[in-house]
Amino acid sequence: MAKIICATSGLTGILNASYHLLARLEKAGHEVIYASPRPIEEKVIEQGIHFVQLPEIINEEEADIPDFKGTLRKFMRLKYKIENAAIRRRNALERIDPKAFEKLIIDEQADLLIVDIELHEYIFKAFGRKLPMLLLSQWFSVWNRKGLPYLLHDSIPGKGWQGQSWRIRFSWQWIKLSRWIKFAKKDFLSAGTNRRTVLLALAKQEGFPTEYIKENYWPGPFTYDQLPVLSMTNLEMEFPHDLRPNLHYIGAMVCESRKEVKLKKEERTKLEAAFNYKQKNNAALIYCSVSTLHKGDHRFIKKIIKAVGFQKKWVLIIGLGGLIEDSFFEELPNNVFAFSKVPQLEVLQNADCSINHGGIHTINECIHFKVPMLVYSGKRSDQNGCAARVEYHQLGMMGDKDLDDPKAMTEKINEILTNPLYQNKVEQMHHHSVRYKQDAILESIVNDILKKTS
Numbered sequence: 001m002a003k004i005i006c007a008t009s010g011l012t013g014i015l016n017a018s019y020h021l022l023a024r025l026e027k028a029g030h031e032v033i034y035a036s037p038r039p040i041e042e043k044v045i046e047q048g049i050h051f052v053q054l055p056e057i058i059n060e061e062e063a064d065i066p067d068f069k070g071t072l073r074k075f076m077r078l079k080y081k082i083e084n085a086a087i088r089r090r091n092a093l094e095r096i097d098p099k100a101f102e103k104l105i106i107d108e109q110a111d112l113l114i115v116d117i118e119l120h121e122y123i124f125k126a127f128g129r130k131l132p133m134l135l136l137s138q139w140f141s142v143w144n145r146k147g148l149p150y151l152l153h154d155s156i157p158g159k160g161w162q163g164q165s166w167r168i169r170f171s172w173q174w175i176k177l178s179r180w181i182k183f184a185k186k187d188f189l190s191a192g193t194n195r196r197t198v199l200l201a202l203a204k205q206e207g208f209p210t211e212y213i214k215e216n217y218w219p220g221p222f223t224y225d226q227l228p229v230l231s232m233t234n235l236e237m238e239f240p241h242d243l244r245p246n247l248h249y250i251g252a253m254v255c256e257s258r259k260e261v262k263l264k265k266e267e268r269t270k271l272e273a274a275f276n277y278k279q280k281n282n283a284a285l286i287y288c289s290v291s292t293l294h295k296g297d298h299r300f301i302k303k304i305i306k307a308v309g310f311q312k313k314w315v316l317i318i319g320l321g322g323l324i325e326d327s328f329f330e331e332l333p334n335n336v337f338a339f340s341k342v343p344q345l346e347v348l349q350n351a352d353c354s355i356n357h358g359g360i361h362t363i364n365e366c367i368h369f370k371v372p373m374l375v376y377s378g379k380r381s382d383q384n385g386c387a388a389r390v391e392y393h394q395l396g397m398m399g400d401k402d403l404d405d406p407k408a409m410t411e412k413i414n415e416i417l418t419n420p421l422y423q424n425k426v427e428q429m430h431h432h433s434v435r436y437k438q439d440a441i442l443e444s445i446v447n448d449i450l451k452k453t454s
Contacts, residue, residue, distance in 0.1 A: 001028070001029035001030045001031065002030050002031070002111035002112055002446075002450050003030070003031045003032075003033070003108060003109065003110050003111050003112075004025055004030050004031065004032050004033070004110065004111065004112045004113075004114060004446070005032075005033045005035055005104065005105060005108060005110045005112075005113050005114070006018060006021070006022055006032060006033070006034055006035070006113075006114040006115075006136070007034075007035040007036065007054070007101065007113070007114070007115050007116060007119055007122050008034075008036055008115075008116040008119070008136065009036065009037070009038060009116050009118055009119060010036035010037065010038030010039075010040040011038070013138055013359065013360070013361040014116065014136070014138045014232075015036075015040060015043065015044075016255060016258055016361060017138060017232050017252075017253040017254070017255070017361055017364075018034070018136070018253065019047050019049070019253075019255035019257075019258050020253040020254055020255035021114075021136075021232070021250075021253050021442065022034060022049055023047075023255065023257075024437075024442055024443065025442070025443070025446065028440075028443045028446075028447075030446070032049065032050070033050050033051075033052055033104075033108060033110075034049050034050065034051045034052070035051070035052040035053075035054050035101070035104060036051075036053070036054060037054045037055060037056050037057045037119075038056075039053065041053055043259070046259050047255075047257075047258065047259065052104055054098070054100050054101055054104070055098075055100050057096070057098075057119075057121065058095060058096075059092075059095070059096060059195045059198070060092075060095065063088075063091065063092070063095070064084075064088060064091060065077055065080060065081065066080060068080075078189070078191070081189075081190065081191035081193070082191045084191075085191040085192050085193070088191065088192075088193045089192055089193055089197075089198065089201065092193045092198045093198055093201050093202060093205070096121050096195075096198055096199065096202060097121070097125075097202065098121040098122055098125050101121070101122050101125055101126075102125050102129065105125075105126065105129060105131060106129070110131060111132070111450060111453075112131070112132050112133070112134070112446065112449065112450060112453075113126045113131050113132070113133045113134070114133075114134045114135075114136050114230070115133055115134070115135055115136060116135075116136050117135045117136060117137045117223065117224070117229065118219060118220055120199050120202075120203075120220065120221075120222075121199070121202060123135065123208075123224070123227075124199070124202050124203045124205075124206045124208050125202075125206060127206055127207070127208050128205075128206030128207060128208070132449050132450070132452075132453040133227070133228075134228050134229070134230050134445070134446070134449065135224065135227055135228065135229045135230065136229075136230050136232070137229050137230065137231045137232065138231075138232050138233075138360060138361070139151060139231065139233065139360060139382050140231065140233050140237070140238055140360075140382070140385060140386070140389065141231070141238065141241070141243075141244055141247060142216075142217065142218060142219075142223060143214075143223065143244045143247075144172050144176075144217065145241050145242045145243070145244055146241060146242040147165070147168070147239065147240060147241035147242055148168070148238075148239055148241035148242070149163070149168050149171070149239065149385070149388070150168075150171055150172060150175055150217060150218075150385070151217075151218060151382045151384075151385035152217075152218055152381070152382065152384055152385060153171065153384055153385065153388075154377065154384040154385065154387055154388045154398065155167070155168060155171070155388060156239075156388050156391065156392050157239050157240065157241075157392075159392075172217070175217045176215060176217065179215065179216070179217060180215070183196055183221065195221060196221035196222065199221060199222075200213070211225070211226075212224050212225050212226050212227060213225075218381075218382075219381070226245075226246060227246065228246045228247075228248065228445075228449065229244075229246065229247045229248065230248050230250050230442070230445065231247060231248065231249050231250065232250060232251070232252060232253045232364075233249055233251075233252060233360065233364070234249060234251055234252060234367075234429065234432050234433055234436070235249035236393075236429060236432045237389050237393055237395075237429065238389070239389065239392065248441070248445050249436075249441075250436060250441050250442040250445065251432070251433050251435075251436025251437060251441060251442075252364035252365075252367060252368060252433045252436075253364070254345075254364055254365050254368040254433075256345060256368075258345070260343035260344065260345060260346065261341045261342065261343055263339075263342075263343065267339060267340075270337055270339070271317070271337070271339070271342065271343075271347075273337065274315055274317050274337040275350055277315045277334075277335060278315050278350065281312060281313065281315070282313070283312070283313050283314055283315045283335070284313060284314050284315070284352040284353065284417050285314075285315050285317065285347075285350055285351045285352050285353075286308055286314055286315070286316045286317070286351070286352065286353045286354075286355060286413060287316075287317050287319070287344075287347050287348060287351040287353070287354050287355070287371075288304055288316060288317070288318045288319070288354075288355040288356070289318075289319045289342075289344060289354070289355075289356050289357070289362055290318070290319070290320060290355075290356075290357055290378075297401075300376070300401045300402075301318070301320075303404070303405065303406045303409060304316070304318070304355060304406075304409065305318075305332065305333070305336055306406040307406040307407075307409035307410040307413065308333075308335070308336060308409075308410070308413070309332070309333030309335060309336050310333055310335070311335065311410070312335065314335060314413070314417075315335045315336075315337070316335060316336045316337065317337050317339070317342060317347055317351075318336070318337070318338045318339065319339055319341060319342035319344065319347070320338065320339065320340055320341075344362070344365065345365065345369075348365055348366060348368075348369040348371055349369055351369070351371045352371070352417060353371065353372055353373070353374060353396075353413060353416050353417055354366045354371045354372070354373045354374070354396075355373070355374045355375075355376065355413075356373060356374075356375055356376075357375075357376060357377060357378035357383055358375045358376070358377040358378060358382075358383030358384065358386045358387040358390075359378075359383060359386070360382060360386050363375075363386055363390060363395075364433075366395075366426070367395065367426060367429050367430050367433055368430065368433060370423070370426055370427050370430050371426065372395060372396045372416050372422035372423055372425075372426045373390055373395060373396030373397075373416075373426075374396055374397050374399060374409075374412050374413060374416055375387040375390050375391070375396060375397070375398050375399065376399045376400070376401035376404070377398070377400075377401070378401075379401075393425060393429065394421055394422060394425040395422065395425050395426045395429055396416055396422055396426070397412050397415065397416060397422075399412055
């Protein structure tokens with residue numbers, strides 16, 4: 001079978017999801033290698049996956065500039081950039097050229113590359129080596145398509161004025177203009193050594209077709225047209241829209257066997273106490289994970305505790321990701337259990353409702369364990385768009401962490417727990433996820449591209 005190299009940023013979400021992706025490819029008989037510029041070797045090896053550490057990706061736009069002093073400092077810096085633009089662009093291109101990644105794919109004689117859609121340097125270098133490649137995305141569609149709202153917005157098609165088709169199209173044009181202004185400003189102030197401009201120079205160097213590069217709205221400086229993309233999401237969770245060709249939805253990737261956080265003895269005892277409270281009182285277990293909210297968002301946490309605390313038929317487990325000091329939780333209702341970190345998969349297996357920030361991987365894990373959701377978007381990255389999709393498909397409800405008071409939170413939690421609609425919908429979505437695996441959608445796509453290039 002084939003030798004496949006998978007390269008990702010190594011950030012927690014895509015890392016956890018890619019464990020399942022690689023396990024399936026290994027089970028299908030392929031040899032897989034995981035590579036990343038992030039120091040995650042211990043975590044990957046712990047999963048039994050061969051890992052290669054790549055150098056950190058460094059983009060120093062302000063490199064090689066003298067430390068000018070005085071009131072004209074900014075002017076002198078810009079003057080220096082302009083006067084030395086050519087050599088600074090050459091130096092910047094040399095810095096981002098991923099030679100170690102190129103050496104890896106040559107030494108290993110890879111048959112196929114699966115590359116994180118954000119690792120532009122690797123994408124261009126792989127293309128330059130004429131190797132078959134699939135881009136890997138952890139998001140829903142980020143492309144400007146008819147009927148599809150911008151992923152960073154919480155617009156729902158057909159709902160309210162923001163969901164009107166004309167408003168969706170207008171928002172795309174406005175974002176396009178604002179991004180163009182942003183990139184133009186960066187290009188001018190850096191005298192052509194900003195990340196986007198240097199990456200385009202690398203693309204030219206590697207013979208990457210300019211028609212494949214499209215203006216981007218999020219994430220990063222641009223995205224790609226025509227190249228095949230694997231989206232680790234369910235198509236059934238998307239909004240109805242004009243689908244981007246060559247975008248393959250391969251279903252949620254949830255690795256149940258991943259190594260989770262190991263609790264200290266006292267924390268394990270506390271977690272067992274929460275599970276015992278649920279069983280003894282026949283209580284609904286509500287799991288609140290807020291690790292990617294803004295650090296120290298005490299106000300939101302206090303509202304959640306007030307909404308659930310003293311509801312004898314509910315028990316709350318909060319996972320904070322170490323964002324809030326322990327002293328904040330010295331006095332809690334006896335049905336509220338707060339942890340710096342929790343083993344999320346274990347808790348979700350026992351949960352009746354999830355309160356989360358709208359991260360796609362947490363949402364996928366909720367669907368995997370058939371847990372309806374109350375989503376309070378952290379209002380960062382794709383969280384708004386994910387929250388909107390949960391509401392649209394009735395997998396739960398969408399709230400506003402800044403506007404909802406404890407009473408509103410209590411009412412929404414109660415609605416999710418008592419209305420069978422949400423449980424039924426999340427179970428239906430779970431069955432869709434299972435079907436992607438049963439039908440071997442991922443494996444079929446990989447085999448097809450290998451056949452085409454053999």
